Amino acid sequence: MSYWPNKVVMITGASSGIGRGLAVVLGAKGAQLGLVARRAETLDEVVGEIEAAGGKAVRLAADVQDAGSIVAAADQLRAAFGPIDVMIANAGIGPTRDAAKFSAEEVASVINVNVIGASNSVAAVVPEMVARGQGQLVAISSLAAYRGLPRSAAYCASKAAVSAFFESLRLDLEPRGIDVTIIHPGFIKTSLTAGRDAEMPFLMELDDAVNKMVRAIEKRRKRYSFPWQLATIVRAGMIMPIWMYDRISRANSFRE
Ligand SMILES: NC(=O)c1ccc[n+]([C@@H]2O[C@H](COP(=O)([O-])OP(=O)(O)OC[C@H]3O[C@@H](n4cnc5c(N)ncnc54)[C@H](OP(=O)(O)O)[C@@H]3O)[C@@H](O)[C@H]2O)c1
Numbered sequence: 212m213s214y215w216p217n218k219v220v221m222i223t224g225a226s227s228g229i230g231r232g233l234a235v236v237l238g239a240k241g242a243q244l245g246l247v248a249r250r251a252e253t254l255d256e257v258v259g260e261i262e263a264a265g266g267k268a269v270r271l272a273a274d275v276q277d278a279g280s281i282v283a284a285a286d287q288l289r290a291a292f293g294p295i296d297v298m299i300a301n302a303g304i305g306p307t308r309d310a311a312k313f314s315a316e317e318v319a320s321v322i323n324v325n326v327i328g329a330s331n332s333v334a335a336v337v338p339e340m341v342a343r344g345q346g347q348l349v350a351i352s353s354l355a356a357y358r359g360l361p362r363s364a365a366y367c368a369s370k371a372a373v374s375a376f377f378e379s380l381r382l383d384l385e386p387r388g389i390d391v392t393i394i395h396p397g398f399i400k401t402s403l404t405a406g407r408d409a410e411m412p413f414l415m416e417l418d419d420a421v422n423k424m425v426r427a428i429e430k431r432r433k434r435y436s437f438p439w440q441l442a443t444i445v446r447a448g449m450i451m452p453i454w455m456y457d458r459i460s461r462a463n464s465f466r467e
Contacts, residue, residue: 214429216241219292221285223275223332224302226253228401229351232421233299238266240425245288245295247271247281247332248302267292275302275328278335285335294343297428298336300329300373301351305366305403318365325369326376333380337389344388349428350377354395354436357445358456361464381433392428395436396420398465409465413441 220237224230226248234244238261246254251272261268269291271284288295303325306317333348340346355363356370374393381391398404398411399420415438427435436442448456 213240218242218296219245219288219294220297220299221245221247221271221288221295221332221336222299222301223247223281223328224351225257226250228403228417229396229399229421229424230299230301231257232417233301233424234268235260235264236421236425238268239264241266242297243292244268245271245284245291247273247275247284249274275331276323278331281331281335289339294339295336295346297347297349298332299349299351299428300332301349302328302332303351303369303403305353305363307362307407308365309362310364318368321365321369322372325366326372329373329376337384340389341384341387346388347390347392347428347431348377348380348384349392350374350394351424352377352393352395354397354441354445356395358448359460361460363465390431392432393434394424394427395434395442396424397438397441407465410463411465412444413438 215237220242222230222234222244225234225246234246234257238244244261246257246268248254249272251270254270254272258268258270269288271287273280273284275281285295304321306321308314308317329350350373352374353370355367356374359367377391377393384391398414400414400417404411423437
């Protein structure tokens, strides 16, 4: 039997890119969705698309940086469809910045959205999951979590934090019946990567990437890094000596 029918799923960052793609696919598979993002009108379009295909979704306009608004969004979703079974912490930003033009404000903003936003999303669902002894937390991290990349200090730091954060949650929550799935995607065609001139090896179409992520969530994978070609290169980078890592990383900057 399919994993998704009648599952209540909260997705942050559902107004575009990966979050929107996951919402449309999971809606078609029978999940009942709560769609979180700041752009209410864009969320309405996604709700409309899901309902037109026979699915169920509610718009939850909120900023993940605001803990109270995420709690309110989760309450609204429960009122519509019942207890939340799966929470996908996907909302994220990824500005490019040469450290010679350092911006502390930008670093704070990336950490606030990517890390604190994910923590606020967890906080809004975990007490109920613990009480029910079931649930699944999903983090959309990045292959950028594995090691520092050029022009990406804030983004790499935020994704390393997200991966370690959810790994710790897994250790505490799995014995209480809550699965934790950490996803590390490579490059996917979304507005986050649009307009970059730099080469993006193994760049994936959004639909292909979304289908891979859906399968990983269904299987309750603890960690899923893809595409395998780039994941293998990144893993090799983790055991490289620093001189070799620096030379290769500087020669292959993925951000212009
Ligand atoms: N694309 C890639 O190559 C790639 C690779 C690895 C990992 N990722 C990760 O995948 C996730 C989604 O990225 P994407 O590529 O789909 O980018 P995207 O198309 O730019 O989507 C980002 C989503 O996050 C939402 N968001 C941003 N700030 C928010 C906030 N403060 N509160 C609530 N929602 C917020 C945006 O909605 P609003 O603007 O409406 O709020 C939007 O729905 C990110 O965490 C990203 O780091 C992407």
